[in-house]
Amino acid sequence: RKEVEQDPGPFNVPEGATVAFNCTYSNSASQSFFWYRQDCRKEPKLLMSVYSSGNEDGRFTAQLNRASQYISLLIRDSKLSDSATYLCVVVGPYGQNFVFGPGTRLSVLP
């Protein structure tokens, strides 16, 4: 089993749609969790951290379920500019090993 797994995608959605991405991880000792966004041929950029209490940043909501070792990202009112690959990132207990999932590609269509 891979350390971090994500929905395979791609997701093709119309503008204005709500889309949810799922991510699971295998190391129960993982301490920190993030979502990164990567545009084609560009470097990954931090989208948001993920906390057990859940957190929201505008149209984006992230949730963490430690018991199920599951992370989610919800995007509401999708924009064309949201088209990108979304990477789930899980950090090991000592903070030095960031494990990236394979990514889920999103295309928002006009």
Added chain:
Amino acid sequence: ETGVTQSPTHLIKTRGQQVTLRCSSQSGHNTVSWYQQALGQGPQFIFQYYREEENGRGNFPPRFSGLQFPNYSSELNVNALELDDSALYLCASSDGQPDEKLFFGSGTQLSVL
């Protein structure tokens, strides 16, 4: 912009050669990590340096080695290049805090022929 710079941006090598990639970390960051990203995959952790010492390593062979300098810039060296080493190599710096976030450079695209 993140303030993390990598050089060169693109590189073409032949199998068996050696390559050195360079990274300047963001001001104030003492931790640098390197990642390999093959086409269509997520970045894979190679190793991390904290204050000039390696303090974590992923599942990469010893021919992948690195250095961090007193100014916290870093090098990634790959010996005996193989065709499968063709990938985007990303450097990321962070401030070493527990909830550290990574700031990536734009990467070096390495092609091994």
